[in-house]
Amino acid sequence: MRALLLAAGLGTRLRPLTDNTPKCLVDVKGRPLLDYWFDALFAAGAERVLINTHHLAEKVRAHVAHSRFRDSVDLVHEEILLGTGGTILANRHWAGHKPLFVAHADNLTSFPMRDFLERHARRPSGVLLSMLAFRTDDPRSCGILEVNEAGLVQAFHEKVANPPGNLANAAVYMVEPEVMELMAGFGRESIDFSTEVIPLLMGRIQALDIARYHRDIGTPQALAKAQLDFPF
Numbered sequence: 005m006r007a008l009l010l011a012a013g014l015g016t017r018l019r020p021l022t023d024n025t026p027k028c029l030v031d032v033k034g035r036p037l038l039d040y041w042f043d044a045l046f047a048a049g050a051e052r053v054l055i056n057t058h059h060l061a062e063k064v065r066a067h068v069a070h071s072r073f074r075d076s077v078d079l080v081h082e083e084i085l086l087g088t089g090g091t092i093l094a095n096r097h098w099a100g101h102k103p104l105f106v107a108h109a110d111n112l113t114s115f116p117m118r119d120f121l122e123r124h125a126r127r128p129s130g131v132l133l134s135m136l137a138f139r140t141d142d143p144r145s146c147g148i149l150e151v152n153e154a155g156l157v158q159a160f161h162e163k164v165a166n167p168p169g170n171l172a173n174a175a176v177y178m179v180e181p182e183v184m185e186l187m188a189g190f191g192r193e194s195i196d197f198s199t200e201v202i203p204l205l206m207g208r209i210q211a212l213d214i215a216r217y218h219r220d221i222g223t224p225q226a227l228a229k230a231q232l233d234f235p236f
Contacts, residue, residue: 005050007106008056008104008106009053014058014059025060037110037111045117046073047117049121053077053078054079055077057079064079080095092104106179108175110220111176113217115214115215116214120178123210124210127210131156132182133183134178134209137174137212140218148173149171150169151211154210160203171211171213
């Protein structure tokens with residue numbers, strides 16, 4: 005399995021902290037976010053991990069250079085941000101035309117990684133994307149899912165005023181090559197995965213509600229909560 009960790013964002017909501025620290029290296033309970041991801045991915049058998057960079061890229065490179073996993077980590081720099089979909093598409097050859105694990109490295113997430121991978125491998129016929137789901141206490145700030153009895157996503161509501169539930173997209177995916185081919189048909193580099201790709205895959209996404217903990221640490225308030233309640 006190969007994994008793409010998205011780490012190019014500016015982290016504007018966390019300024020001034022992110023003026024000098026990339027969001028993926030923000031400290032939670034004494035460790036940078038990126039290191040939590042490295043531990044989880046390589047423990048689950050990841051072959052290689054790719055990190056995209058943009059904001060404060062030299063600090064991400066320096067951190068990776070001193071990591072015990074450095075020989076299994078690749079870096080790719082984006083001069084212009086491509087969006088989640090665009091980054092996946094731009095690196096599909098690195099993925100080797102195989103299923104690709106994708107996650108936002110600035111999220112603090114805990115879930116049974118091997119179970120997630122195994123359930124994707126055993127996914128129902130026709131499913132092209134497995135998505136980690138979690139129960140949120142702030143549905144208006146998330147992409148909310150409507151699923152059928154089989155756990156297949158039937159509708160997706162991205163940050164709407166009155167969402168129909170609290171089952172949310174955790175932005176952790178296993179992406180099949182067919183999804184990359186779909187994005188290639190857009191004919192452009194920059195692609196928003198949530199608003200442009202996911203809506204095209206209704207009925208072909210399985211939502212796996214197996215997150216033990218999930219928090220986007222994108223605001224000072226969320227980061228402060230994570231320092232208190234992250235149990236791992």
